[in-house]
Amino acid sequence: MVSKATFSNLHRSAKDLVDRSLDRHVRLAVTGLSRAGKTAFITALVDHLLQGPVHHQLPLWSVARDGRFLGAKKVPQAHFHIPSFKFEQNINSLRADQPVWPEPTAGVSEIRLKIKYRPDSLLWRNLSQTAELTLDIIDYPGEWLLDLPLLHMSYEQWSEQMAQSLTQPGRAELAKNWLNLGAQLDLHGAYDELQIAQISQAYTQYLHECKAQLGLHHIQPGRFVLPGELAGAPLLAFFPYVWGEINSDHDNKDSALSMLSARFEQYKEHVVKRFYQQHFVHFDRQIVLLDCLTPLNTGRQSFEDMQTAVEQIMQSFQYGQSGFLRRLFAPKIDRIVFAASKADHVTPDQHENLLALVDKLVVNGQREVAFSGIESHCIALAAVKSTQVGNVNYQGKPHVALTGRQLDTSELLSLYPGEVPADLPQAAFWQKQGFDFVNFAPPVVASNLPLPHIRMDLAIEHLLGDKLL
Ligand SMILES: Nc1nc2c(ncn2[C@@H]2O[C@H](COP(=O)(O)OP(=O)(O)OP(=O)(O)O)[C@@H](O)[C@H]2O)c(=O)[nH]1
Ligand SMILES: [Mg+2]
Structure with missing residues (x-):
């Protein structure tokens, strides 16, 4: 006889199965700061899925390892108002006879796949031989998440914060033109559209210079450097007032201050x-790509700036404690992967350190993320492995080294790029500046073979493994 408790367990598992059968749609968001490797990651991910189960290139993805992955196909995306992710263009670049990296992207885009798989559960197998998961992958710039703190600030508070940031090394020098133009502004006088547009342009130029010359990412407002479809809109024609105290007591509605x-x-x-209400609210899973290696190479200011940017990015996932965030959007993300990208730029003996470094970068924010009920993982990966590992002889001894085609010259180069610090780098690291980062061209890959990678399968497992049971 079936006891009451057993019946209730059976009932629950049957209900779980029905729920699972309905839960066959995942929106996976991919973000990271500029040049972090988002486009390469999505292109490689989609290519692996479209290649199907033939090559067994994804052993750490349980569905593929267990032989349950049956294939995937690209289908029309859900939202026609969102630009499409340019998969064909990107994969053609990567798989060309002389491969090149995909073009930089500036806004949000999406692509939809249907993944066919054989369910794991015995009970499921009785119900259906195969199942489908609809996967939307969304690419968006991490810089857009850096604007979140603005929501808590008034124009005066923001201006004060931006004035302070001018004291950081190198910034005031780059801001010279903007500072000179803005010094002529009569804040309480009638606003002059042309003057405001000119000063805004100079401010935007200054932000671009911070990015290009100082390797900075923590730039506000984020859309000024990555405007997407807002390029040229008056909405982006403003700047912080940094030429003195702002006194809004006796201001009038036609003044420059009112307009700003x-x-x-x-x-x-x-x-x-x-952005939060239209896009972020619909994400189920998130991967944040972090290029730790370029800032390690560029120098201390760039690295510390990335660290601040990462802390800022993580705030968007800390809605567990923030009533404000939960009122703003009803978040659903339940898993995040923080991934050090471009791991093929360092020798395998350094992968552990690279992973430890990512861990250290996110550890503080991770506690709050966990409090929001989000499971998180850290990994080190390469979307498209562009180097080979081998030994070179140096002073009569074999040393492990990387070989790849240098991006600028296309010439083969063997090097040992140096040691990745396993902890946030201290002063001594910057003094010896022992890291030698070289950009490599993508590898030449035969059209019938999958793209080489490092731990893309682990990323897929963390992001989707449980959705394909
Ligand atoms: N060696 C290596 N280089 C990579 C890899 N992924 C990206 N890169 C390098 O990083 C650059 C930027 O990669 P993208 O994928 O375009 O980065 P993104 O985050 O989409 O950049 P934006 O669109 O400009 O924000 C590429 O042009 C490559 O030089 C990788 O897996 N291995
Ligand atoms: Mg891109």
């Missing part, structure tokens, strides 16, 4: 909030 504060408020409302 109004645009700042509209930016918060129509750009920052809208």
